[in-house]
Amino acid sequence: MLLGVNIDHIATLREARKINDPDPLEAVFIAKRAGADQITLHLREDRRHMHDSDIKRVRESSFLPLNVECSINPQIIDFLLEVAPHRITLVPENRAEVTTEGGLDVIGNSERIAEIAQAFKQKGVEVSLFIDAQLDQICASKEVGAQMVELHTGAYANLHLMLNTNLPLTHNAIESLQLPREALKAQFHDSIESLKNAAKEAKWLGLEVAAGHGLNYHNLAPILAIPEIVELNIGQSIIARSVFSGLETAIKEMVELVKR
Numbered sequence: 001m002l003l004g005v006n007i008d009h010i011a012t013l014r015e016a017r018k019i020n021d022p023d024p025l026e027a028v029f030i031a032k033r034a035g036a037d038q039i040t041l042h043l044r045e046d047r048r049h050m051h052d053s054d055i056k057r058v059r060e061s062s063f064l065p066l067n068v069e070c071s072i073n074p075q076i077i078d079f080l081l082e083v084a085p086h087r088i089t090l091v092p093e094n095r096a097e098v099t100t101e102g103g104l105d106v107i108g109n110s111e112r113i114a115e116i117a118q119a120f121k122q123k124g125v126e127v128s129l130f131i132d133a134q135l136d137q138i139c140a141s142k143e144v145g146a147q148m149v150e151l152h153t154g155a156y157a158n159l160h161l162m163l164n165t166n167l168p169l170t171h172n173a174i175e176s177l178q179l180p181r182e183a184l185k186a187q188f189h190d191s192i193e194s195l196k197n198a199a200k201e202a203k204w205l206g207l208e209v210a211a212g213h214g215l216n217y218h219n220l221a222p223i224l225a226i227p228e229i230v231e232l233n234i235g236q237s238i239i240a241r242s243v244f245s246g247l248e249t250a251i252k253e254m255v256e257l258v259k260r
């Protein structure tokens with residue numbers, strides 16, 4: 001299993017002050033040292049975290065293969081055709097969303113996606129589509145010329161959270177919270193089955209299969225057990241954990257300076 005580390009939220013932290021600290025490029029070096037296989041960045045239309053210059057710098061560093069998530073927005077596609085990362089992952093994008101909420105509608109956008117896939121392939125860039133675990137979207141992904149699909153694990157992760165922790169929940173999760181526990185368990189079971197079936201179908205069609213969104217240190221096991229999935233892209237939980245695994249050292253270093 002390969003691990004792509006999504007470092008968007010290093011840039012989210014940087015944007016809080018608009019100075020180049022923390023620098024996402026430094027996170028690329030750390031990810032490489034720590035054994036990650038790939039860096040994943042999302043260039044959003046509103047540039048709320050990663051900027052065009054980040055994409056260029058990470059690409060130029062060539063430390064790890066670069067997977068850029070993006071919408072089908074023409075300006076972003078043109079920019080990425082120029083940068084030519086190792087892979088692009090097309091995702092749906094909605095300006096008001098906190099994070100990518102659902103999978104790409106490949107069926108509804110098939111012409112445009114086929115055109116984009118063709119253009120990237122000519123540049124030697126691999127094309128992946130971030131989709132929900134639905135068989136019709138998988139078939140459409142093959143038809144438009146994608147080489148890979150990334151299965152959206154967000155619904156699975158939300159259900160896992162609801163059944164196993166008391167952490168604050170997302171809006172969608174709160175709606176499902178009205179359901180009795182048995183119904184939640186059934187939905188959780190169904191979400192794993194859908195991912196398994198989707199992964200099998202995609203591999204059978206000759207697509208490589210990745211998965212991502214909402215994966216964390218507690219919910220990985222059922223996903224790792226799906227043999228067709230060869231790559232996971234994980235961001236928020238890694239960056240969130242790094243705050244607490246690094247906070248003590250950071251405070252000690254400042255205490256040292258202040259008390260000296």
Ligand code: PXP
Pocket residue numbers: 006008042069089091099100130150211212213214215233234235236237
């Ligand atoms: N994969 C895709 C396609 C995504 O859009 C995201 C979020 O940017 C991730 C993986 C990582 O999700 P998370 O930050 O929840 O681990």
